[in-house]
């Protein structure tokens with residue numbers, strides 16, 4: 001923690017110009033950082049670098065471990081593994097000369113087609129909070145500042161820079177705020193505000209949510225940073241509680257791009273939807289000085305901003321004295337670690353553990369000697385992630401074909417079947433980024449690749465097993481148009497399934513997708529965006545070297561069944577307002593309430609092992625214990641989940657059940673263990689605009705099971 005006297009002494013020595021340099025970003029002379037504070041050399045304050053993003057380190061021009069997408073980490077339901085991934089990302093940030101990581105993203109998955117769901121964690125606040133806190137704790141254990149983002153109600157990419165989330169207080173408190181609160185409770189050093197507005201006010205101007213709730217009620221003592229070009233105003237933002245403007249300077253070429261476009265057609269330049277105005281910068285420069293001079297912003301506010309920034313710089317050992325110590329005797333921790341074997345292993349562990357076995361008629365795990373046809377339009381490419389600020393370039397990666405070829409003992413044939421599914425990226429949407437020569441080359445390669453559905457069908461028919469890899473294509477700044485797989489992938493799967501009854505489909509999607517052929521195939525695995533370990537992780541799960549221990553952090557259902565479907569006002573909004581009319585009934589809370597069976601419920605996922613549950617017992621006000629036995633003849637990993645059903649209270653509409661706790665446990669064949677689950681207060685509490693938080697008196701049923709729709713045993717807790 002920051003040494004207050006030391007910070008105060010430092011602050012007292014700084015001129016106003018020096019203070020201002022600590023609250024507004026500048027260009028990074030080394031060009032690696034996503035955001036840069038120059039520091040104050042004369043006062044011994046070193047430069048401070050902030051870097052993207054949740055899937056690994058995106059330092060410009062550098063390679064780093066491409067970890068699986070955040071939704072994979074969440075699907076492991078394994079907070080310790082999240083912590084280890086966070087620590088690895090922290091060490092990589094340090095190795096690349098960075099001081100703060102712009103991760104994790106903890107926005108609740110509200111809209112199934114949101115383009116950034118892969119960067120987020122869950123449709124459930126207790127789950128998102130626990131996994132997010134694990135990541136925060138891990139990142140900061142490596143002495144790197146974690147930045148929880150995007151505060152708050154940034155749940156869609158369509159109109160993200162202008163839309164107002166019209167959301168009531170109860171829903172904010174019960175659903176959208178808690179993952180941020182969990183990060184604050186875990187000691188997160190920084191919070192990034194969202195681009196959107198909430199109930200009409202831009203998040204960077206939102207005094208009630210930033211000033212009163214985050215800093216006041218939650219006593220957050222780190223710094224609040226804007227999203228990039230997302231600072232709305234000078235006075236409003238400074239007084240609302242914003243501490244740092246990023247990136248603080250216009251993107252190179254942005255002004256020219258805007259000017260030349262205006263000149264072309266005489267119309268005012270309009271930034272593409274989802275892209276912030278990259279010339280909108282410098283609001284915490286001279287305009288902030290002027291606002292202090294005129295008394296619109298108290299001078300004490302600038303001191304507070306600087307104190308918060310210095311507090312984190314100091315907390316993680318970056319003030320001058322500590323830097324010298326690093327040079328004197330560099331230990332591993334201080335030098336960081338990049339692309340090491342242990343980081344590759346963590347990336348592979350998360351990828352395999354987060355893989356969800358949605359269906360299996362017994363074809364999996366594959367026999368070692370099976371002849372396998374590996375089919376799919378992109379089987380020669382790893383699925384690293386989605387597009388945008390989280391794109392990470394690895395040193396090493398494994399494609400599905402490579403992974404299966406190196407594991408299989410039988411013959412392996414491959415076929416693309418249909419045209420390649422092209423990735424989409426935010427960077428291709430930026431008007432000021434030039435044509436990418438490399439990407440053009442890749443497009444030509446695509447055209448040259450031979451594809452024929454007949455070849456795929458022939459390969460499938462000739463093999464013992466056909467494994468079809470399919471994918472969606474998502475990016476920051478764009479939502480998916482639909483939950484259908486792009487291109488002719490559904491057609492490909494159906495044709496292959498008709499040719500081989502042992503067809504296994506491996507889905508790589510950023511969130512829910514529709515799988516219309518699911519009953520015609522023998523098994524379905526959801527691998528999400530597995531990162532650099534892709535093919536190895538797929539093979540490890542397909543052949544049963546690893547148990548598919550992922551569980552769904554988001555409900556899978558036809559697009560029309562989600563609460564945001566069918567009403568434009570709920571999504572994507574009307575006149576830049578999106579109404580959260582469904583209230584707290586998001587995800588499984590909605591499907592339970594509507595009494596609709598989803599395709600695959602929240603928490604769902606099979607294991608290759610079989611688990612039997614004994615009777616759950618409450619062991620305290622906040623804990624429940626349940627014996628779980630692996631009755632299979634192979635080891636497996638179970639995710640034990642506890643949901644709370646509240647007593648009914650007249651006039652109060654509550655979800656039928658809410659996740660209160662979970663625990664991932666590894667059990668050997670025949671092993672039995674009593675698993676203790678801590679129950680989160682949030683699942684017992686409800687928020688009322690007048691009364692605040694209430695825990696109703698009465699009996700709460702604690703449901704313990706394998707998913708939100710597969711309850712094995714119950715216990716009761718009185719409150």
Ligand code: BGC
Nearest residue numbers: 034052053102149227228389
């Ligand atoms: C994204 C943030 C990201 C920032 C810096 C923004 O477009 O919304 O998540 O950290 O850019 O790249």
